[in-house]
Amino acid sequence: MQLENVEQLKARVDEEWQAVLDMLSEKIAIGSVSAKGITAEHMRRSAEFVASMMREVGVDAHVEQSTNPDGTPGAFEVIGEKHVSDDAPTVLLYAHHDVQPVPDPSVWDTDPWKATVKGDRLYGRGSSDDGGGLAIHRGAIGALADELGVNIKVFFEGEEEMGSESFIPFITAHKDDFAADVIIVADSGNYSAEIPSLTTSLRGEAECDVTVRVLNHPVHSGQYGGPILDANTTAALLISSMYDEKGNVVVPGVKSQEVVGGLQRDLDEKTFRHDSSVVDSYTFAGEGSLASRLWVKPSISVIGFDAHPVEGSFNVIAETARFRLSMRVAPSQNPQKALDALTDFLVSHAPFGAQVSVKQVAAGSGWAMDMSTDVVQDAEEAMRVAFGTDPINKGEGGSIPFIPELQKLYPQTKVLVTGPEDPMSNAHSPNESISLSGLKKNILTEALFLQALARN
Structure with a gap:
């Protein structure tokens, strides 16, 4: 990657930065808690907001309501596309717009439904999981603008935190909307805010x-x-x-x-103990x-x-x-x-x-990434350039069930799992936050990766 192009792209990410922050702040304020009802008005409003956000950067996005396996109304999903060329590769961008509940706001240091910046971190429910994923996609497409060299499809789910019950019926009814050469799932995270990662496996x-x-x-x-x-x-x-x-x-x-x-690199035990809040006297179970x-x-x-x-x-x-x-x-x-x-x-x-x-x-089902593809090498190089350090691949103990389902339906599609989280993000927990410097580097990473795909 030529330095001049990288610096130009960094400048474009900077130009889009305030719009990204505004989007993330508005998204947090919606309070898109799917546990309060995936068919409720606040979830429709969340989906419509995300669709409008993508239209701002040229993606023809709209909202459709899914159908559950039993025929009842399901979640509000966002789908859309931006077609560049019949000869260009197609990339499907995934994130989810629903968030976890906040059972007890009193244990938060800030208002969970108001984006609050403290130092390098922005706090609020859904700031990282998965508002950060939405922000990465929006920021990368906005930064590339007219120089986007790949076709884009988007699918932003409205019930990921509730188990994705209507996912299979929805994808079955929209097979063409999911067909892609590469899928980027921005619902995971990095080794730390300073060290990028591809997620290589999910349990x-x-x-x-x-x-x-x-x-x-x-x-x-x-x-x-x-x-x-x-x-x-x-x-x-x-x-x-x-x-x-x-x-x-x-x-x-x-x-x-x-x-x-x-x-x-193994996980640092001291950091893990702190992040998990395990009591001082506890000895970790298991071997290895x-x-x-x-x-x-x-x-x-x-x-x-x-x-x-x-x-x-x-x-x-x-x-x-x-x-x-x-x-x-x-x-x-x-x-x-x-x-x-x-x-x-x-x-x-x-x-x-x-x-x-x-x-x-x-x-x-769980999932394991094929490490041998050119797509993985391009992604790791983009991370290396954006973060200024070698990536450290990692697994995740959690599950994203739709990924193996997508791989079954589209076996030739290459899947990359990225995301905005880091060990301090506290996703699903009080004081959820996102590293702002890490988010900006994640946006640059995705933009560089999309550029690399366009050249191949």
Whole structure:
């Protein structure tokens, strides 16, 4: 990449910067919480705002309401395109315009629905997840302007934070709108605000509800306690049996794998401890690199537990307990096979012959990037130039279920997962924020990458 072109593009990003900040501030103020209703008026307003934002930079964008698998009205989606040439490659840009709720604004240091700049960070719900992704796309297209050398398609989803129930019906009904040579998914992040990353893998996910029964009805703990353990204790024993003494998952058939692309740098434990807010006395579970435990090894979490509250408790042995397990699955493992293995394990390891039943809830595939393509090399070079340092590829412990679904429908399409987040972003948590210097470099990165695609 010629230095002159890079400096010119930097200048154009600077020219677009205020418009990007204004867009991000307005987007935060909308409060696009899909959990309050994906069909609600505030979600329509959010989608219309995002569409108008893209029209400002020449993308013919509009809003369509999706349909859920059961035929009911679904989310408000933004789709559009900017056609440059029949001979140019086509790039689909993805982000989502819905955001997480704010259960307790009092734990925020700023108003979560008002963009607030403190130092190099802009705070507000959705500032990084995924207003930052929208900002990257808007800024890059605006910076390239008439020199955009690729065809652009956009899909900005309205229910990503709710599980994308209507995604498959929508894409099935709009196959031509999703056909592209490259897809850029701006819903992940960088190794840090100063070090860029491509996301090389995502874990799959699976959920199940487990019911443990030890009695047909509650009985007095003084009369029967001892020979009979209560259902909550029995459930705890069952849960603990999924791990060895070091905290490794030991469920047969639930697999692990190596870090995709190789581990270039492990996560810094001190930083991870700070960002996760783990208590000082806690020792991390599992073995191997911290990165592998987060990115490619399985994890199983109890995310819900039905039990009698402490307030109002009395001396009886609980007859049943029910809990929900959320399992993160290695990127390359079939999530249904992992869920079946977990189901078999739970039933066969019932403590003291208790009755254990499992209801499978969901299973979504993980994803691993093909590191060998020219597209990956172009993207990494764009990051290197924009950030002034070599990128460090990383995985993600979370899931973006629509990516493997897209790859199934468009197997020849190359997918890149990028994004605006960094370890300080606090996505889904209080005091969510985005690094402004990092955002500007992300915009420059995407603009440089689109230029490189146009030349190839």
